[in-house]
Amino acid sequence: MTKNYHNEAAEEMEMFAEKECNKCELTKPLNKFYKRSPIHPNDYEIYRRPVCKACTRKVNHDYANQPEVVAARKQRLIDMRDELEDYRLGVVVSNLPTHKICRSCEIDQPLTNYALAATADYHRHVCMKCTTAQRNRYHKTPKGIKALARRRARSRQQYEERD
Numbered sequence: 001m002t003k004n005y006h007n008e009a010a011e012e013m014e015m016f017a018e019k020e021c022n023k024c025e026l027t028k029p030l031n032k033f034y035k036r037s038p039i040h041p042n043d044y045e046i047y048r049r050p051v052c053k054a055c056t057r058k059v060n061h062d063y064a065n066q067p068e069v070v071a072a073r074k075q076r077l078i079d080m081r082d083e084l085e086d087y088r089l090g091v092v093v094s095n096l097p098t099h100k101i102c103r104s105c106e107i108d109q110p111l112t113n114y115a116l117a118a119t120a121d122y123h124r125h126v127c128m129k130c131t132t133a134q135r136n137r138y139h140k141t142p143k144g145i146k147a148l149a150r151r152r153a154r155s156r157q158q159y160e161e162r163d
């Protein structure tokens, strides 16, 4: 038997089938459960995970919001910024590449064509020329026009409020 488990009979069974979630213990239609790879072609139930989509999402969300996970995420960001600061000050002696390919124009360019950023190689993935082009394009869109106006209003306010 091939992997062709999605025969009509199985599909029809899926349409009317329900399944109990191992976590919330509610009985829900099969489409409320994420699929998983087939093990036995005749048993449609095992193509679904034992825990419903809602419970899966909740588990993932709860995990990401655990204090230690949030703290680790924040610390990682601080570490990267610290490293970047070291690099800026010339403290880090690293074997960075001299060139890399821009993710936008796909041209191999010297690292100095990229703005500094908290990334693995301390530079943005997109070259400065492409960044400027992207920004100019964005500032012509309705959303970009509004954002630009907001920023100008803010800096004008700061200018007027200065000592």
Ligand SMILES: [Zn+2]
Pocket: 021, 022, 023, 024, 025, 026, 051, 052, 053, 054, 055
């Ligand atoms: Zn559930």
Ligand SMILES: [Zn+2]
Pocket: 102, 103, 104, 105, 106, 107, 126, 127, 128, 129, 130, 131
């Ligand atoms: Zn580029």
